Amino acid sequence: MSTRAPASIISEKxxxxxxxxxxxxxxxxxEWFDVHQRKLPWRTTxxxxxxxxxxxxxxxxxxxxxxxxxxxFLAAYPTVxxxxxxxxxxxxxxxxxxxxxxxxxxxxxxxxxxCRSHSGRFPxxxxxxxTLSGIGPYTAGAIxxxxxxxxxxxxxGNVVRVLARIFNDDADGRTPAGxxxxxxxxxxxxxxxxxxxxNQALMELxxxxxxxxxxxxxxxxxxxxCEGRRVGTASDLPRLAKKxxxxxxxxxxxxxxxxxxxxxxxxxxxxxxxGLLEPPLFDANPTLSEAAFTAGMSLTGALGxxxxxxxxxxxxxAVHRATQPVDGVPALPMSSAYVAFHLVAWPxxxxxxxxxxxxxxxxxxxxx
DNA sequence: AAGACGGGGTG
DNA sequence: CACCCAGTCTT
Numbered sequence: 001m002s003t004r005a006p007a008s009i010i011s012e013k014x015x016x017x018x019x020x021x022x023x024x025x026x027x028x029x030x031e032w033f034d035v036h037q038r039k040l041p042w043r044t045t046x047x048x049x050x051x052x053x054x055x056x057x058x059x060x061x062x063x064x065x066x067x068x069x070x071x072x073f074l075a076a077y078p079t080v081x082x083x084x085x086x087x088x089x090x091x092x093x094x095x096x097x098x099x100x101x102x103x104x105x106x107x108x109x110x111x112x113x114x115c116r117s118h119s120g121r122f123p124x125x126x127x128x129x130x131t132l133s134g135i136g137p138y139t140a141g142a143i144x145x146x147x148x149x150x151x152x153x154x155x156x157g158n159v160v161r162v163l164a165r166i167f168n169d170d171a172d173g174r175t176p177a178g179x180x181x182x183x184x185x186x187x188x189x190x191x192x193x194x195x196x197x198x199n200q201a202l203m204e205l206x207x208x209x210x211x212x213x214x215x216x217x218x219x220x221x222x223x224x225x226c227e228g229r230r231v232g233t234a235s236d237l238p239r240l241a242k243k244x245x246x247x248x249x250x251x252x253x254x255x256x257x258x259x260x261x262x263x264x265x266x267x268x269x270x271x272x273x274x275g276l277l278e279p280p281l282f283d284a285n286p287t288l289s290e291a292a293f294t295a296g297m298s299l300t301g302a303l304g305x306x307x308x309x310x311x312x313x314x315x316x317x318a319v320h321r322a323t324q325p326v327d328g329v330p331a332l333p334m335s336s337a338y339v340a341f342h343l344v345a346w347p348x349x350x351x352x353x354x355x356x357x358x359x360x361x362x363x364x365x366x367x368x
Numbered sequence: 369a370a371g372a373c374g375g376g377g378t379g
Numbered sequence: 380c381a382c383c384c385a386g387t388c389t390t
Binding site: 102176273 | 369370371372373374375376377378379
């Protein structure tokens with residue numbers, strides 16, 4: 001473990017970014033980006049709607065993962081008007097498998113807001129964009145700089161890592177204070193010239209060269225100005241507070257299937273898997289079973305209810321134990337979150353709004 | 369400031 | 380298994 005600069009030195013250094021260093025970083029990085037950037041589908045457009053979609057899909061998600069979702073989504077909803085007119089179920093269906101489903105609901109809501117109050121036009125500034133639902137500092141800066149050439153900075157996980165290393169900065173990028181520190185650093189570096197490419201270059205460098213483990217400093221276009229590399233701290237930065245390990249929570253899935261059909265429950269739009277369909281899930285944890293029973297939706301009780309609801313015996317009912325990692329203390333029994341039940345075709349139609357967990361349960365229980 | 373919110377790639 | 384990904388919202 002190598003030495004790190006004291007915070008006091010860091011703040012002085014931030015004040016002291018020379019104009020010439022800023023210009024050199026900008027020129028070298030944008031030049032590198034012109035040659036080495038990955039070919040991503042949203043790099044061929046300046047349409048703020050498409051940029052917006054790509055940025056939201058990429059939140060906490062690797063860009064390679066988002067690409068096929070982006071292509072299908074844009075084909076289904078080519079404009080913000082198409083999205084605004086679309087039923088939410090369809091939007092959630094195209095999001096199925098991506099995770100963080102609240103993003104899809106906020107995307108849909110904001111599309112409606114834009115079409116109602118701005119006739120589908122996007123605000124052109126970072127400050128205005130940030131007022132929209134689901135658009136935070138990062139996404140607002142990305143849209144403003146890429147689609148509208150505003151010299152607005154962005155700070156994502158890549159930018160935190162790259163800046164922490166270049167300036168040998170040990171601020172904690174996972175706390176609000178540390179994040180604010182890196183945002184002001186990024187603000188100090190933003191250029192009037194090609195701000196969108198500068199932002200993307202910074203992120204691209206983090207994604208492909210200045211990687212979390214074993215950064216490829218030999219391939220880095222700005223390594224000669226990298227303080228972290230010079231003093232040997234690069235691979236130890238950024239400093240990130242540890243996140244608690246998600247706890248696997250067990251659920252019993254009630255799989256009721258008839259000829260070509262399966263019973264799915266519609267979840268509340270709040271919380272885990274909000275708005276998705278799934279085989280009814282019941283908490284299987286001893287500590288929570290009493291709460292589930294109190295809610296009147298215990299598994300054994302539900303078995304009888306489902307038998308009665310289906311009213312004939314062409315349906316088979318099975319229970320499948322599944323686990324889902326959950327942050328922190330296990331949530332309320334999932335049975336309390338259902339708002340409706342539906343008989344759905346099996347195999348599931350394309351665009352079924354289900355989570356990956358539900359897909360796995362159904363595949364395992366009903367395959368063959 | 370801390371926690372919730374998915375799923376998958378990688379060493 | 381640990382880490383973390385083109386973050387945002389809620390409490």
